Amino acid sequence: xxxxxxxxxxxxxxxxxxxxLQSEGRLTLAGAADPDASRRAVLSGELRGVPVFDSTEEMxxxxxxDLLVIATEPSxxxxxxxxxxxxxxxxxxxxxxTVAREHQxxxxxxxxxxxxxxxxxxxxxxxxxxxTSMSRFARLVDRLGMPFELVVDVQRNGTDPHAASxxxxxxxxxxxxxxxxxxxxxxxxxxxxxxxxxxxxxxAWHEDGERSVARVRFGTGVLELSVSARARxxxxxxxxxxxxxxxxxxxxxxxxxxxxxxVARWRTDALSDRGHVDRLYLPLYRDLVEHLHEASWRxxxxxxxxxxxxxxxxxxxxxxxxxxx
Ligand SMILES: NC(=O)c1ccc[n+]([C@@H]2O[C@H](COP(=O)([O-])OP(=O)(O)OC[C@H]3O[C@@H](n4cnc5c(N)ncnc54)[C@H](O)[C@@H]3O)[C@@H](O)[C@H]2O)c1
Numbered sequence: 001x002x003x004x005x006x007x008x009x010x011x012x013x014x015x016x017x018x019x020x021l022q023s024e025g026r027l028t029l030a031g032a033a034d035p036d037a038s039r040r041a042v043l044s045g046e047l048r049g050v051p052v053f054d055s056t057e058e059m060x061x062x063x064x065x066d067l068l069v070i071a072t073e074p075s076x077x078x079x080x081x082x083x084x085x086x087x088x089x090x091x092x093x094x095x096x097x098t099v100a101r102e103h104q105x106x107x108x109x110x111x112x113x114x115x116x117x118x119x120x121x122x123x124x125x126x127x128x129x130x131x132t133s134m135s136r137f138a139r140l141v142d143r144l145g146m147p148f149e150l151v152v153d154v155q156r157n158g159t160d161p162h163a164a165s166x167x168x169x170x171x172x173x174x175x176x177x178x179x180x181x182x183x184x185x186x187x188x189x190x191x192x193x194x195x196x197x198x199x200x201x202x203x204a205w206h207e208d209g210e211r212s213v214a215r216v217r218f219g220t221g222v223l224e225l226s227v228s229a230r231a232r233x234x235x236x237x238x239x240x241x242x243x244x245x246x247x248x249x250x251x252x253x254x255x256x257x258x259x260x261x262x263v264a265r266w267r268t269d270a271l272s273d274r275g276h277v278d279r280l281y282l283p284l285y286r287d288l289v290e291h292l293h294e295a296s297w298r299x300x301x302x303x304x305x306x307x308x309x310x311x312x313x314x315x316x317x318x319x320x321x322x323x324x325x
Contacts, residue, residue, distance in 0.1 A: 001027050002065040002089070004056040004080055005072035006034035006043050007164035009094055012274070013124075013281035014071050015046060020282060026289045031063040039164055056080055060087040067292065070094055073167040074174055078103035081119065085110045090118040090292055096183040097121055097309035099175035104313045108306050118298030120288060121305040123187035127283035128276065130249050130268045131188060134240050138192040138221065141242050148221035149241040150189065154181045155231035158209060171205065175316055177227040178203065178212045182315065185225055185238075186216065187308045193219030194304070196311060201319040206230070214315055236271040 001018060003010060010032075021027050033053040034040055040052050053059040060068065060083065068084035070077055070093040078098045084091040097119075098104045111119055125131055141148045154177070159168040168174050175183075178201070189196060196218045203212040209229030216223045237250040246257040251270040255262045269276040291297035 001029050001067045001069060002056075002059055002063060003029065003032040003069045003071060004034075004059070005070060005076075005094075006032060006036075006039040007071065007073075008160075008162045009122075010071040011043070011046075012278045013122075014069055015043075016278070017281040017285040018069075021285055021289060027067075030065045031059045033059040036164065056083060060084070060089070066090060067092060067288075073163075073165070074099055074179065075167070078107050081107050082110055085114055085117060088117070090120070090298065092120045092122065092288060093305070094122045095187070096175055096179045096312050097305055098313065099173070099179050099316055101313050101317065104306075104309050107309070111302055111306060115299070115302075116295065117302075118292060119302040119305045121187065121301075121308060122281075122284065123184060123304075123308065124277065124280035124284040125184050125188055125271060126191055127280045127287075128269060128271065130254055131191075131238075134238065134247055134249065135188065135191045137242075137247065138240055142193050142219040142221060145220055146242060149239075150185075150192075150218070150221060150223045151237070151239040151241065152185050152223065152225045153235070153237045154225075154227045155233070155235040156181075156227075156229050157231055157233060159229055171210070175312070176203070176205070176212070177210045177229055178214060178319055179312055179316060181227050182212075182214060182225055183308060183312050185223060186311050186315070187304070189216060189218040189223045190304060190308060190311075192221065194307065195219055196307075198311060198315045198318055201315055203319040212319065214319070216311070216315070234272045238271070 018029050022029055029050050031051045032047055033056045035054050068089040068091050070080045074096050077093055081091050081093055196216055198216050200215040211228045214225045235251055240247045244259050248255045251272050252267055254266050254268050256264040
């Protein structure tokens with residue numbers, strides 16, 4: 001494995017999972033790269049024995065690897081993915097794959113020319129146990145042709161303060177919260193039905209951050225997404241509404257309601273808990289290491305990464321035409 005980008009996502013998500021799987025003899029971290037000398041210095045202890053480069057090009061030209069992991073800010077994703085393809089690498093790319101149509105088109109064309117290479121998006125929320133139950137229920141409802149509504153509300157107090165650089169403040173290059181958080185829920189929606197269509201978006205931003213909404217159809221259901229960087233506290237709520245039933249996952253609490261009556265309630269892991277979403281990198285990597293050699297698995301994941309990427313670009317383009325300031 002070759003790792004590009006040694007920022008927060010690498011430290012909190014990728015490296016712990018890679019090191020764990022390396023200790024189990026499932027993979028070898030063959031090299032890492034970051035143009036920022038301070039990031040290479042911070043991680044020098046962690047990466048002892050691993051060749052570290054100041055350019056991803058040089059890393060791929062020097063080491064032997066099968067998988068390129070891209071953990072950089074989104075503006076570098078497309079160029080690095082294309083670089084990976086030129087070096088015959090499978091690619092695991094952080095979300096969002098791209099936020100611009102020209103990048104999306106270039107990446108899609110590259111995989112159309114190289115159909116045996118795999119592209120996997122870091123959409124790790126699907127490995128959260130509560131989502132697994134929720135999506136199983138939603139898939140059944142969808143197969144029965146019944147309407148459902150998935151209501152998702154992501155509340156944050158400002159943009160991510162932990163990143164190595166402030167790339168999230170540039171809405172054009174980062175896609176803002178709609179890309180940063182919305183893409184996770186597009187990917188989750190696609191685990192219910194891969195037929196989806198962006199119906200509506202409205203984006204508003206103020207000095208203290210963004211508030212946006214989007215509506216996306218998935219099969220017989222609709223995802224109603226709202227994101228805000230102007231909340232007092234972190235909170236992620238996902239509710240599945242089917243006729244009189246409601247499964248409501250709000251932070252660490254899940255409730256099953258019939259009508260307005262709560263008939264069951266239990267504790268779970270929260271998607272607003274960074275520790276939980278960081279730990280989900282391990283099952284994502286386990287799945288990848290176990291299946292990457294299978295052409296059908298690679299094909300399915302490449303199709304998913306490209307479809308979710310294209311859906312996000314469509315959503316952002318629609319949002320650009322519906323901006324309230
Ligand atoms: N899946 C998740 O839950 C999750 C969580 C956090 C971040 N992310 C994603 O991870 C990515 C990185 O976010 P972050 O918070 O770690 O950002 P960050 O700013 O902390 O780190 C990005 C790093 O990439 C390096 N970089 C830039 N261009 C490079 C290149 N061409 N080659 C190698 N390295 C390069 C930068 O120098 C920096 O060190 C983003 O796409 C973000 O959306 C995903």
